Amino acid sequence: MKQTYGPFLxxxxxxxxxxxxxxxxxxxxxxxxxxxxxxxxDADAWQVEQHYQNGQFWVVEQGKELVAxxxxxxxxxxxxxxxxxxxxLKPQVRRRGLGRYLLQQLEAEIAARGFQQIxxxxxxxxxxxxxxYESTGYRLPQAGDLGAIAAAPLSDKGCNRCDPNSxxxxxxCDRIYIKQLPWENRARQNTRD
Numbered sequence: 570m571k572q573t574y575g576p577f578l579x580x581x582x583x584x585x586x587x588x589x590x591x592x593x594x595x596x597x598x599x600x601x602x603x604x605x606x607x608x609x610x611d612a613d614a615w616q617v618e619q620h621y622q623n624g625q626f627w628v629v630e631q632g633k634e635l636v637a638x639x640x641x642x643x644x645x646x647x648x649x650x651x652x653x654x655x656x657x658l659k660p661q662v663r664r665r666g667l668g669r670y671l672l673q674q675l676e677a678e679i680a681a682r683g684f685q686q687i688x689x690x691x692x693x694x695x696x697x698x699x700x701x702y703e704s705t706g707y708r709l710p711q712a713g714d715l716g717a718i719a720a721a722p723l724s725d726k727g728c729n730r731c732d733p734n735s736x737x738x739x740x741x742c743d744r745i746y747i748k749q750l751p752w753e754n755r756a757r758q759n760t761r762d
Contacts, residue, residue, distance in 0.1 A: 570627050570678070574670045577636070577662070582617050582626040589635035590628055590655075591615055597657040601694045603741050610739045614638070614655050624651065625678060629658075629667065636662045639671045641679055641687075647747070650686040651679050672705055680750050687750065690742040699744055707746035 571580045582590065594614050595605035605611055613620035624642030628635050637658040644652045653675055658668055679687055689707065691698045 570625065570674070572674075574667060575665070576631055577667055578630045579627055579671065579674065580630070582621075582628050582638075582640075584618070586628050586635060587615065587617070590617075590626075590638050593635060593638055593659060594655055594657045596659070597695075598741075600660070601692070601696065603692060603694055606741075610741060613640075613642075625675075626655070627671070627674075629662075629671070631662060637667060637671065639675055641675055643684070644688060647686040647688060649684050650688055651682075651684050653687060653689040656689075668701065669705065676748075676750075685750055687748045689746050690739050691744045691746070692742045693744055694741075699746075702746050705748075707748045710745060710747040 571578070573579070591605075591607070591611075591614055594611060598605050598611075607615045617626045621640060621642055624640060626640040627638065629637035629639075637656075639656045640654045641651045642654065644650050646652075653672075656668070656671065656675075676687065687707075688710075689702065691702065693699060
């Protein structure tokens with residue numbers, strides 16, 4: 570990935586980005602009262618080479634400053650599914666269309682690879698994240714979304730504190746969303762198989 574959106578350069582993560590990307594993610598989590606967990610939930614942001622071999626991890630620069638991150642990787646849950654991870658923007662670049670554009674680019678790359686479902690976890694403490702994802706077509710999962718995985722009972726909020734069998738894997742998260750990719754993307758992949 571290497572493209573521009575206004576004054577922003579979106580590109581693939583490089584080893585030299587490790588500290589700056591971790592700073593963007595850690596600062597955003599701290600801003601909303603959540604902790605940075607380099608040995609836990611955020612190990613993938615520190616060990617990108619190990620975690621994203623079959624996915625993508627992008628960074629966004631404005632000038633010489635790294636201002637955002639976004640990533641996805643294949644997961645076992647659902648049907649030919651990926652999870653969007655580490656989508657964080659510094660406060661000064663929010664509400665400028667960058668988040669929506671990044672999400673669209675992630676979805677386009679995911680569809681081009683023939684995946685059928687996109688999952689993501691978020692925390693309601695990340696003010697506005699739930700509304701953003703819902704406005705772009707993400708919804709709470711239903712039992713039928715699980716594919717070959719046994720259907721666990723899902724609460725109406727997807728809250729792991731309410732439901733010990735929840736699909737949420739990250740302790741700080743309390744919301745899980747899914748988006749089905751359009752049928753034409755799946756049909757295109759089936760013709761390649």
